[in-house]
Amino acid sequence: MSEHLSAPPGGAGAAARHVAVVVNPAAGKGAGRSAGRHTIELLRRAGARVTDASGDSVAAARTRAEAAIEAGADTLCVVGGDGTAHLGVNLTAGRTVHLALVPTGTGNDFARNLGLPLRDPEAVVSLIRAGHTRRVDAGRVCTPGDRRWFGGVLGAGFDAVVAARAEAMRWPRGQLRYGLAILRELPVFRPIPYVVECDGERIETRAMLVAVANTASFGGGMRICPDADPTDGRFDVLILHEVSVPRFLRVFPTVYSGRHVSHPYVEIRRAVRVRLEAVGVRAQADGEPFAPLPVEVEVVPGALRVVAPRPPSPGPR
Numbered sequence: 001m002s003e004h005l006s007a008p009p010g011g012a013g014a015a016a017r018h019v020a021v022v023v024n025p026a027a028g029k030g031a032g033r034s035a036g037r038h039t040i041e042l043l044r045r046a047g048a049r050v051t052d053a054s055g056d057s058v059a060a061a062r063t064r065a066e067a068a069i070e071a072g073a074d075t076l077c078v079v080g081g082d083g084t085a086h087l088g089v090n091l092t093a094g095r096t097v098h099l100a101l102v103p104t105g106t107g108n109d110f111a112r113n114l115g116l117p118l119r120d121p122e123a124v125v126s127l128i129r130a131g132h133t134r135r136v137d138a139g140r141v142c143t144p145g146d147r148r149w150f151g152g153v154l155g156a157g158f159d160a161v162v163a164a165r166a167e168a169m170r171w172p173r174g175q176l177r178y179g180l181a182i183l184r185e186l187p188v189f190r191p192i193p194y195v196v197e198c199d200g201e202r203i204e205t206r207a208m209l210v211a212v213a214n215t216a217s218f219g220g221g222m223r224i225c226p227d228a229d230p231t232d233g234r235f236d237v238l239i240l241h242e243v244s245v246p247r248f249l250r251v252f253p254t255v256y257s258g259r260h261v262s263h264p265y266v267e268i269r270r271a272v273r274v275r276l277e278a279v280g281v282r283a284q285a286d287g288e289p290f291a292p293l294p295v296e297v298e299v300v301p302g303a304l305r306v307v308a309p310r311p312p313s314p315g316p317r
Contacts (some may be wrong), residue, residue, distance in 0.1 A: 011262040020068035022061045023054045024080030028104040033251045036079040039121040065091050072198045081105015086286035089151040091304045093138045100307035107220035127307050135302035136230040139214050142296040152283035153218040156276050157209030160284040194278045198271035206242040212274050226258030233301040239267045273298040
């Protein structure tokens with residue numbers, strides 16, 4: 001078997017030659033396992049040198065993937081949902097290694113926001129072979145020595161509380177679990193006093209949640225910041241100011257269509273650097289537990305080299 005993956009005629013960019021693969025077998029109610037096996041088989045058939053960097057835990061997979069990258073892997077391919085994508089972002093942001101995603105989870109928000117093929121190993125391997133990549137922004141924690149990144153949305157408030165409750169639930173699985181966590185949390189949730197700094201401008205408020213968005217959606221399709229663009233070098237920052245629970249119940253469902261942004265209690269700002277302060281609040285990012293507040297994050301333009309379809313060329317003016 002050849003160790004080199006050659007791009008087909010007409011392909012763009014340099015094709016991958018050494019691919020490290022991390023598989024989450026539990027993603028998509030077990031779909032990740034078969035998708036991972038298929039992805040590895042397709043890559044080997046295409047002539048790639050493949051290192052299976054999967055592990056029994058996130059920490060083990062991170063260690064094995066880091067070793068593969070240090071050994072020369074030029075592409076990291078992660079097979080799983082948003083949590084696995086979050087691991088991939090943290091392993092590749094700010095580096096020359098490319099990130100390929102085979103989304104097999106229940107939400108797949110990060111992949112959807114980038115227009116990536118879902119649950120389709122053949123399409124992803126074709127993109128890897130062709131060398132098609134895009135540069136997209138990523139969020140980075142500003143604390144010296146802290147190397148944490150996120151690709152999609154960092155949230156602190158109702159969303160993070162719901163994510164923590166859903167993580168602790170054993171039943172049901174998939175998006176139903178998240179919906180049930182919302183229903184259980186709503187009656188007991190209370191507004192939180194925040195300090196939000198956007199590029200140095202200080203805002204003190206009581207709010208239901210604050211979201212710092214590099215991409216438009218999170219939580220399985222909630223379009224929290226529908227105009228967020230992961231290539232514009234800025235975050236969209238949403239503040240849902242204090243509202244009554246009945247009003248919150250009326251507003252919350254509109255987040256799936258993005259219509260919530262016209263609500264008078266919703267404020268959206270744009271910033272490169274954002275600091276969030278609140279007592280006893282822990283942020284989530286890409287659906288994963290991230291950091292206790294206070295936390296300060298910044299956009300790093302083009303920090304990720306994502307294997308993705310080329311965006312359509314603009315038409316004639």
